[in-house]
Amino acid sequence: MAELVVVRPGAYHDSVTLMRASRALAAASGVERAHVAMATPLNLGLAEEMGFDVPAGAGPTDLLIAVSAADPDAALAELDRLLTARTASTAESGRALPRTTAAAIRSRPDANLALISCPGEHAFAEALDAVDAGLSVMIFSDNVSLAQEVALKERAEGLVMGPDCGTAIVSGIGLGFANAARRGPVGIVAASGTGAQQVTCLLDAAGVGVSHVLGTGGRDLSAEVGARSTLKAMAMLDADPGTELVIVLSKTPDPLVAQAVEAAAAAMATPVEIGFLGADCPDLTAITEQTLARLGVEIPEWTSWVAPASPAAPRRGRLHGLYSGGTLCQEAAYLASGLDAEFTDFGDDRYTRGRAHPMIDPTLRLARLSELVKDPAAGAILLDVVLGHGADPDPAAAIGPALDEAAAAGLRVTVALIGTGDDPQGLDRQALALQRAGAAVFTSNAAAVRHARTLMEA
Amino acid sequence: MLRSEPVIVTAGAAALAQALTDQAARTVEVDWRPPVPGTEAALAKVLADPRREAANALALERLTATRPQVVTAAPAAELLGLELGAFLHAGPPITWDRASGPLRGALIGAALFEGLVATPEEAEARFAAGEYTLEPCHHRGAVGPMAGVVSPSMWMWVVEDGGRRAVCSLNEGLGKVLRMGAFGPEVIARLKWMSAVLGPALRDALADFGPLDARAHMAQALQMGDELHNRNRAATSLLTRVLGASLAKGPDASEIFAFIDTNDHFFLNIGMASAKLSCDAARDIPGSSIVTAMARNGTDFGIQVSGCGPCWFTGPAGVPDGLYMGDYGPEDANPDIGDSTIMETAGLGGFAMAAAPAIVRFIGGTVDQAIPATLSMYEITAGEHPSYALPSLEFRGSPVGIDVALIARTGILPVVNTGIAGKVAGTGQVGAGLVRPPANVFTDALTALAA
Structure with a gap:
């Protein structure tokens, strides 16, 4: 094996493309290790941890390629093929693609929505193009400043979903991380991406569909932002003839803002179910059940898959929640109160600078998991696996080997699996694969936490 | 947004754009790349400026909306109040010691043309000693191609729109010319002929013809294969045709037509004055x-x-x-x-x-x-x-x-x-x-x- 580390100044690719290319390269024959990423401090650190000598002076606008392979030059050629595959397909159209959102809107005057997912420090410019052209915009990017969020929401005629809006479904089209949910009468306004995904998937399991799922960004119900997007989205759904009931979801809101949202809900013609998460509030599953009751739909038993018998004696120790979804993480932390437990949200801004969201890129979560396997103080693991458009095409395959190791070490794993039967990854297929790797699998996050509690208290 | 089918612009992660394509959504993709490094903070501030849009x-x-009209031609002294010993030049402000070869050459030529000096060496010495003033054309509502050197006796096109005006020198032709930094005897002789014959003839022709709509003229030339900077052949040909009847009334018409015929860029200076007038409006x-x-x-x-x-x-x-x-x-x-x-x-x-x-x-x-x-x-x-x-x-x-x-x-x-x-x-x-x-x-x- 020979190592090759190359820095390409100014060569930009988005983090998802790089992560997929990096994984494909690492899986190629003759390649031992590969790390292809923009040279952010986090990614440089990762390369060093992988044992590569990182040249000094590389920065976030440079492409870092580190590969250990029998024939590094061949690996580099393979990487270039992977990275240019898409460029070639766009070149077929014969015309260069627009370089800014404003230029794209000029080229498609009927555009009515923009999906912005460039790195957060650059998202404002693109989002502003959309706002100034009168479009609604979904800002998937995180790391956008609060001042910029307020400025965008103040200026917008249309709806600003985000920043850090992970999911939306507009007229049946899923944006960002969105599940293939059936269409129906429930409209969802969510300042919480995975909260909306949990509710959508449980409704789908109960046979109830959604009209639209409108994200607002996690800070929308803060005092500074004042629920600008939530109130606008509620009004849009109130005016939408396809929406018969509205659910408003948020992590713990500012109390005054919560009152304003409640007052707006009371004034709407469409009935509203409000779900603000908190220590003594109903969990997402309970909110779904209340909604089903209001619609007169029977509440089903939420599907789960029990863990196979453990090959090793179960360990005792702390419960570690390793989440990709922020709201799911917060919900689990509330439900695990009183337990010796520690929760980490790998979707937090801290972990996503210069790399893709953990629903796409499992690297950091897997690294933590393998640390815990070796940590005798760790007793059990709780984690979420989120399916749907935009997410990892086969998360069970990515996480499976780590779960096998955990099972072999007596570390019991409980998984909250958020998805629908129509999701591209297949709910049953993923559940069975996770179960085979030794995990207990629940479609309700709340049920998963309660299961973990019973393990801890047994 | 909820009333019509989504048509979605995507900027960022290719996988998210692909997910939309997989759902048969109508999309238009931005080939997004990071901004020039180091501009992030200034960009955020400038873009957020509520006045910007x-x-x-x-x-x-x-x-x-500017509609430049070519109204006349006249000497720089008359138009700009330029005094002997004052020289305009192209580009941002510069001093003799930093001036490049062609700009120095053109300044030397202009000093010879004005009769300020007897030899190129004398001109160099006087410029180096700071005896003459240098000022950008742009500071006087003027523009000049290449070295862009203008001295008081040089004739200029005058382009106006309403009460606003911009001016530009007359084009000398190709090859060894003042604007490219040449200052030999043939260059000076040509400049003298332009002041004595060409300028007055153009003034008289425009007086006879009336204002010439430069914007309409350039719009036509664009459809005849000019881009109006490095190709002005169509615009120059059109100009000869449009002003021909008026020019032909003057005493030196044949000589002037022959001069214009050797210079495909004859129109460029009108175009530049017109562009200057338009840009100044902004x-x-x-x-x-x-x-x-x-x-x-x-x-x-x-x-x-x-x-x-x-x-x-x-x-x-x-x-x-x-x-x-x-x-x-x-x-x-x-x-x-x-x-x-x-x-x-x-x-x-x-x-x-x-x-x-x-x-x-x-x-x-x-x-x-x-x-x-x-x-x-x-x-x-x-x-x-x-x-x-x-x-x-x-x-x-x-x-x-x-x-x-x-x-x-x-x-x-x-x-x-x-x-x-x-x-x-x-x-x-x-x-x-x-x-x-x-x-x-x-x-x-x-x-x-x-x-």
């Missing part, structure tokens, strides 16, 4: 990030920006990449020089390359490159010129209103067509080609806007 719209409106709008002038003095490339008033942002002028005449090569070339980049500032020249397939070889390109060159300029401009339609783009208006914020966001620099002067004073033109401005002039302007 309206200010840029106003700048664009004023720039494109000046001094608080909050606007639109470029109102790009100009080079052979040493520095400078720009001015509407929201920054008269301030120049400068960087080193680059050496054009192009084709060379005769035995000349890149080693003979002077760095970029001239006010003629006012054409690109007004949405013509390199920005209208798609209109001029005949000259793409001359400026070192291929026909296939001309259309993408123009298309890429739409990425850094605020709008399209309603009067300057490009036939090869289905009569789309030429890209106009260069926005420094868009340059910082895309890293795309303006495409400039240009002549190439020899670097040794007295050489004259050695070629023509394409040049890119230094990136820092735009990012520095952005930083100033953000301050």
Whole structure:
């Protein structure tokens, strides 16, 4: 094996493309290790941890390629093929693609929505193009400043979903991380991406569909932002003839803002179910059940898959929640109160600078998991696996080997699996694969936490 | 948004765009790349400026609504109050000690032409001693191609719109000419003939003909294969036709027609004065990030920006990449020089390359490159010129209103067509080609806007 580390100044690719290319390269024959990423401090650190000598002076606008392979030059050629595959397909159209959102809107005057997912420090410019052209915009990017969020929401005629809006479904089209949910009468306004995904998937399991799922960004119900997007989205759904009931979801809101949202809900013609998460509030599953009751739909038993018998004696120790979804993480932390437990949200801004969201890129979560396997103080693991458009095409395959190791070490794993039967990854297929790797699998996050509690208290 | 089918613009992660395509959604993808490094903070501030959108719209409106009329020709002394010993030059301000070969050559020639000095050596000594004043054409509502040197006795085109005016010298022709830094006896003799014969004849012809609508004239030339910076053959031919009957009434008509016939760029100076008048209309709008002038003095490339008033942002002028005449090569070339980049500032020249397939070889390109060159300029401009339609783009208006914020966001620099002067004073033109401005002039302007 020979190592090759190359820095390409100014060569930009988005983090998802790089992560997929990096994984494909690492899986190629003759390649031992590969790390292809923009040279952010986090990614440089990762390369060093992988044992590569990182040249000094590389920065976030440079492409870092580190590969250990029998024939590094061949690996580099393979990487270039992977990275240019898409460029070639766009070149077929014969015309260069627009370089800014404003230029794209000029080229498609009927555009009515923009999906912005460039790195957060650059998202404002693109989002502003959309706002100034009168479009609604979904800002998937995180790391956008609060001042910029307020400025965008103040200026917008249309709806600003985000920043850090992970999911939306507009007229049946899923944006960002969105599940293939059936269409129906429930409209969802969510300042919480995975909260909306949990509710959508449980409704789908109960046979109830959604009209639209409108994200607002996690800070929308803060005092500074004042629920600008939530109130606008509620009004849009109130005016939408396809929406018969509205659910408003948020992590713990500012109390005054919560009152304003409640007052707006009371004034709407469409009935509203409000779900603000908190220590003594109903969990997402309970909110779904209340909604089903209001619609007169029977509440089903939420599907789960029990863990196979453990090959090793179960360990005792702390419960570690390793989440990709922020709201799911917060919900689990509330439900695990009183337990010796520690929760980490790998979707937090801290972990996503210069790399893709953990629903796409499992690297950091897997690294933590393998640390815990070796940590005798760790007793059990709780984690979420989120399916749907935009997410990892086969998360069970990515996480499976780590779960096998955990099972072999007596570390019991409980998984909250958020998805629908129509999701591209297949709910049953993923559940069975996770179960085979030794995990207990629940479609309700709340049920998963309660299961973990019973393990801890047994 | 909820009432009609989503049509979605995507910028960022390709996988998220792919997920939309997989759902058969209608999308248009942005080829997003990070902005020029170091501009993030200034960009955020400038983009968030609540004045920006309206200010840029106003700048664009004023720039494109200007209707330049060629009204007369007259000596610089009369038009600008230029006194003997005062010289105008192209580009941002510069002193003799930093002036390049062709600018020095042109200044020497102008001093000889005015009779201020007897020999080139004497001229050099007096310029070096600071006996004469140097000032940019742009500071006097004027522009000049290449060295752009104007002295009091030189005649200039006068272009007006309402109460506003811009002026530009008369074009001397190709080869060994003052604007390329040549100052031999034939150069001085030609300048004298232009002041004595050509200027007055043009004045009389315009008096007879009446104001000439330069905007309509240029719109026609664009449809005849000119981009109006490095190709002015159609515009010059049209000018001869339009002014022909009036010129023919004068005593020296045959000589003048013969002179114009040897000079395909005869119209360029009218175009430059017109572009200057248009760009000046967009000046001094608080909050606007639109470029109102790009100009080079052979040493520095400078720009001015509407929201920054008269301030120049400068960087080193680059050496054009192009084709060379005769035995000349890149080693003979002077760095970029001239006010003629006012054409690109007004949405013509390199920005209208798609209109001029005949000259793409001359400026070192291929026909296939001309259309993408123009298309890429739409990425850094605020709008399209309603009067300057490009036939090869289905009569789309030429890209106009260069926005420094868009340059910082895309890293795309303006495409400039240009002549190439020899670097040794007295050489004259050695070629023509394409040049890119230094990136820092735009990012520095952005930083100033953000301050």
